[in-house]
Amino acid sequence: MGNAGSVDSQQTEFRAHGVPLKLPMPEPGELEERFAVVLNAMNLPPDKARLLRQYDNEKKWELICDQERFQVKNPPHTYIQKLKGYLDPAVTRKKFRRRVQESTQVLRELEISLRTNHIGWVREFLNEENKGLDVLVEYLSFAQYAVTFDFESLENNVENSMDKSKPWSRSIEDLHRGSNLPSPVGSSASRSGRHSTLRYNTLPSRRTLKNSRLVSKKDDVHVCIMCLRAIMNYQYGFNMVMSHPHAVNEIALSLNNKNPRTKALVLELLAAVCLVRGGHEIILSAFDNFKEVCGEKQRFEKLMEHFRNEDNNIDFMVACMQFINIVVHSVEDMNFRVHLQYEFTKLGLDEYLDKLKHTESDKLQVQIQAYLDNVFDVGALLEDAETKNAALERVEELEENISHLSEKLQDTENEAMAKIVELEKQLMQRNKELDVIREIYKDANSQVHTLRKMVKEKEEAIQRQSTLEKKIHELEKQGTIKIQKKGDGDISILPVALASGMVPAGAEAAAGTCVTPVAGAATSVPLPPPPPPLPALAAASEAVQNGPVTVPVPPPPPPPPPPPPPAPPLPGPALDTTPAAPLPPPPPPSAPPLPGTASPTVVFNSGLAAVKIKKPIKTKFRMPVFNWVALKPNQINGTVFNEIDDERILEDLNVDEFEEIFKTKAQGPAIDLTSSKQKITQKGSNKVTLLDANRAKNLAITLRKAGKTADEICKAIHVFDLKTLPVDFVECLMRFLPTENEVKVLRLYERERKPIENLSDEDRFMMQFSKIERLMQKMTIMAFIGNFAESIQMLTPQLHAIIAASVSIKSSQKLKKILEIILALGNYMNSSKRGAVYGFKLQSLDLLLETKSTDRKQTLLHYISNVVKEKYQHVSLFYNELHYVEKAAAVSLENVLLDVKELQRGLDLTKREYTMHDHNTMLKEFIQNNEGKLKKLQDDAKIAQDAFDDAVKYFGENPKTTPPSVFFPVFVRFVKAYKQAEEENELRKKQEQALMEKLMEQEAMMEQQDQKSPSHKTKRQQQELIAELRRRQVKDNRHVYEGKDGAIEDIITALKKNNITKFPNVHSRVRISSSTSVVEDTQS
Incomplete structure (x- = not known):
């Protein structure tokens, strides 16, 4: 730590001068080494140490000097x-x-x-x-x-x-x-x-x-x-x-x-x-x-x-x-x-x-x-507790009322959905009838148009005939021809020139130019062959050219006559001016068939292959349980398990070795099955058991639950009495239908004339139970009758939901507009790289949330929601037109249709049974009361299938690969995401508006305070904005003490800042652990 004397002298020198000595900076290598030693001695957290390492050499040297001055203490x-x-x-x-x-x-x-x-x-x-x-x-x-x-x-x-x-x-x-x-x-x-x-x-x-x-x-x-x-x-x-x-x-x-x-x-x-x-x-x-x-x-x-x-x-x-x-x-x-x-x-x-x-x-x-x-305040808390108890009782009462109201609401909703479906069905029927009427009207209109043309052409032909008759009379008056009436009503036209042996020049010229000359007459160049003439006109022409001809009076044309060809011109200048009748236009082509009239037929193959009943395997030792997830017998059809035979594999394996390896612990020697049967028989000396032990035990439990004798049960089954045998008991009893082997054993026992009294109760019941005729059919019918009403009640709302949802989605014009907006924006984004498209799969709607803006703050769906609100306000509530989509999304239409077919099979089986027992009033009443209900359910199923197929095709999907559980959830997710996007857009706008108002207020204040310092004002605005954003990001104002030394100082600092004033019932404490850390522990 240094010499005490030197310390005192240095300390005195520092105090005398008042300013610490400035030592020269060492080489960079030595500087870094001494700085690393100082950092280790300071015991700083990693973030603080990292910050100090970023100092320049000058600051590092100052820090080293400061630390060394501290180290010279005693x-x-x-x-x-x-x-x-x-x-x-x-x-x-x-x-x-x-x-x-x-x-x-x-x-x-x-x-x-x-x-x-x-x-x-x-x-x-x-x-x-x-x-x-x-x-x-x-x-x-x-x-x-x-x-x-x-x-x-x-x-x-x-x-x-x-x-x-x-x-x-x-x-x-x-x-x-x-x-x-x-x-x-x-x-x-x-x-x-x-x-x-x-x-x-x-x-x-x-x-x-x-x-x-x-x-x-x-x-x-x-x-x-x-x-x-x-x-x-x-x-x-x-x-x-x-x-x-x-x-x-x-x-x-x-x-x-x-x-x-x-x-x-x-x-x-x-x-x-x-x-x-x-x-x-x-x-x-x-x-x-x-x-x-x-x-x-x-x-x-x-x-x-x-x-x-x-x-x-x-x-x-x-x-x-x-x-x-x-x-x-x-x-x-x-x-x-x-x-x-x-x-x-x-x-x-x-x-x-x-x-x-x-x-x-x-x-x-x-x-x-x-x-x-x-x-x-304990008194207030006690009063609050009493109030709370009363409130809880009231809440419980309200919850019960809500439960009842929810049930009523569900019933009302089902009724409303049924009415909507009924109206939709009527609307669909009216639309079909309207299409038929339109076709009839179109055909009738075409026929009327054709008849009008025929009438017009007939009138023109009559007018031409009248004109010809007038011409003939004029020629008669002029003396050119002579008309003679015969006794049978025919008219003969005789040219006057032929009668007198002289032909006028004009007539000869005219005849030479218009008609073919007879034998011995002057020849001339013939004209091209004219179309076939009318009978009257042909007769007149022949009369003019060949002499006297008898012309019969033309009968009235049959209705409707074919359009007459144009008449050839007659001799004389007056006949040249008669125009030929135009040909009628060709009949209009037949109208093309309406699209969508031919719907694909979906065949549901509900038949299951016969499943071989597997006998239980009896082992010598108790074996552990293999917890697999088993398939039901009706689930293996068409799978690999339908093509394999595990029993044949067991014949090839050494099962004794298998049992020895996997048997459970604490077992004695192997069990001799034959001897065990003899022992069991000896123990039950008074009773003989023919059934499997576990099966007999389960049957006994089932019979005890019913509380009925075997005679009562068999009699009720024979007459289909569901009042005596509840449907739950019938379904349980169906598990114990006698197998072929059990029937053989029971019949053998009976043929051997052994006493029935020696059999156990379960065997006696099974013997009587197996003697019922068509037992399987009768039990199936009873289960069908007992579950029929529940099945109808369960399937009808599901079909109604499919119908209502399909029709509402297909007929929604607002949804169509939303898809149009999405298609437009998508083509705008992709056309430069991938080219424009004409439509998109519905699964693309899920991708709207994954396409984000450049700043990553909003998605394409948020933008579409904004566009709809600003430009297409009338379609913003498009989801209100989509009815019962969520319910339809939970429906498996394929399973519903299979259930409907199963109901039809059950009813057919019931009818066949009734034909054998027409005296059974219960079957008769059931068929009469429920046949109409099943027919209505089948009609609903057909309408639901058609409506769903039409809706799926309408959106470009394949009904075979797009079930309701895939089709409708797309719209459910889209509507949910769209609503959330609307809410987030509103929240963002409110936040931006509030922030803008605050910024405007701050800007006004700063303009008053800092009119001469614009750069300072801008900096202050930026700082205020950053501070505001940080405050918005902070969700919990409570200070969290990090795991480090210095906890006491942190707490005292927080106390001085009044950060710790609230103490809830469950509060947080700082825990100082055994490691060199201080962490906050929140107890809950």
Whole structure:
């Protein structure tokens, strides 16, 4: 540690100059080595050490110099020797006066050394060789002898005050200690044996009292407390102080000091110890000792007296009030807490606090209010408890009402869902009828259009015929032709020229140009062949060209006539102007079939392959249980287990070796199965058992539960009487349907004419049970009838949920708009890299939460929610159009459809049974009452399947690979995430608005204060903003003490900042563990 003489000379030189010497900086390598040594000696946490390593060389050298200046102080034994010298009773009064003049300075230097030197120096001070803590406590005791003795002399007689025969006893909670730390808790004998020589073994002499009075006038007590505080700031020292028999007692007795600053320091230290695990009991024990030493009638009496009398020292009053608050309200036991509270009430604390309620000190007001907030009013608590009991009864009543209302709400919801489904079914039926009517209307409209064209063409043909007749009459008047009527009604047209043998030139020319000449006439170039003429016109033409022709009167055309071809032009200029009738347009093509009219047929193969019943294997030894998860027989169809035969494997294995290896312990030799059967038979000499023992035992238990005789059970089964046999019993009894082997054994016993009375009750029941005709069918029918109503009630809401959810999702226009927005934004994001798409799978909706913004503060769904609220407000509540989606998501439609088919099979089986027993009224009534219900359920199942398939196809999914348990949860998750995004957007906007308002207020204030300093104003705004954001991030204002040395200082600092004022019923304490750490332990 250095030479003492050199230390003194250097110390004197430093004090003389007032400024430390500046030594030259060494080389960088040496500098780093010395800096590393300093860091190790400082015993800093890693984060602080890392911060110091970032210093530049200049700062590192300054730190090295500072530490080395501290290290030139005296070694621990120097201070200990000086303190022992003050305690030497053989020293004369004059010599003591000379020595004690520098006691305060020695203690100050000791306090600085304890606080600033490395942990090794402190350990050396406290080790077994130096016993610095004992010396320091003895000096503290010596320094306040006079004060304590004066108090005792004034209030009590000396004999009573100096009676130290009472044992020191206090309970110290076992602090966590390590192997290298002193035990914080010693035995009562060791603690009582290690007492101070001056205080507890001898009465103070007159010289000692005088010396003590001389010391008490100085600050030695105050500095001693600071030394102990510095020691307690290390975990090693804290454990030593807590385990010392008198250290805490002497600290508490320091409250008798006249200096208010010292008393405030003591109370702060004691309050900090209270908050350490196990410290509260030690503090109370110290005040018990204080009561005995100072002759108090009640504990804390002197403390309350100082609190009342030191009303001019606010710091002491704050420390005192804070200590009272902590010592009373930091207790977990509520009864003990009330007891401590009552102690101070008896000392008049409540009345005095009432006087102080108008104090001007904010710190004192905070501590007073903290105490009042934590006070337990037992009367009020009792009243609250009674009120709470009444409230709990009311809550229980309300919960029962809520339960009933929930049931009613469920029923109402089911009824509403049924009505909605019924309306949806009617709407679907009306839509189908409307489609049919539209097709009929379309066909009828096409036929009407065709008929109108035909009528128009007929009118035109009649008009042309009328025109031709007029022309003929005109020609007759002109003398060109002659019309002759025959007796049968026909008309003959005879050209006048032919009759007279002369043909007019004009007529000849006309005839030569228009008609084909007859034999012997002049030839001319023929025209292209005209379309087939009308009969009347052809006859007229032939009459004109070939002479007399008989033209019959045309009959009326049959309806509807085909469109007539255009008539050929007749001779004469007048006929040339008659236009030809246009061809009718081709008939319109037939309308294409409507999309979606052909739906795929989904075939559910519900048939199960026959399962071979496996017989139980009887082993020679008891075997352990293999806890596997077994498949049910109806679950192995189509699996690998349907293709394997484990019984064949057992034939190839050595099962005896297997049993020997895996048999359970503590078993005798192998069991002979044949001999065991004989023994069992011999034991039950009066009864013969044909069934398996376990099976017979289980059957007996089942029959006892029914409480019916075998005759009653068999008769009820024969007539399907479910009133006599509940359906639960029927289902249990179905497990005991006789196997083929059991029937053979029973029939063999019967054929051998053995007495039935010798059989056990179970065998007799099984014999009678197996004689029922079609037993399996009857039991199945009874189970079906008993469960039918429950099955209908269970399946109907599930189908209704599928129908309502499917139709509402498909018909929601708002949801369609949301998907449109998502598609647009997605294409905008991806089109440059992947190209635009025309749609997306519904599972893509889950990815909206994974696509985050650049600042990672919001997702694409948050953005879409904002867009919808700002641009498409009318679709923001799209989820209100999606009905019963959550219920539909929990439905397995495939299982529901299978259950419906099973119900149909059960009903068919019941009908077949009824045809054999048409006299059974129970079956008849069941079929009549429930056939319609099943038909309605089947219709609902068909509608649900169709509606779901349409909805799934509508969103581009495959109904075969997308069941309701996959389809609907997509929308459930999307709606939930969308609502949460809306809430988060609203919260973010409110926070931003509040922050903006605050920033605007601060900006206005800063503009008034710093108009000439814009850069300073900007910096202040940034600082305020950062501080505000940090405050928002802090959720728990309670300080957490990290695992390190320095816990006491941290607690005292927090106490001074008023960070510890509230004490809930379950509070937190600082635990000093055995390792070099201080952690906070929260008890719950």
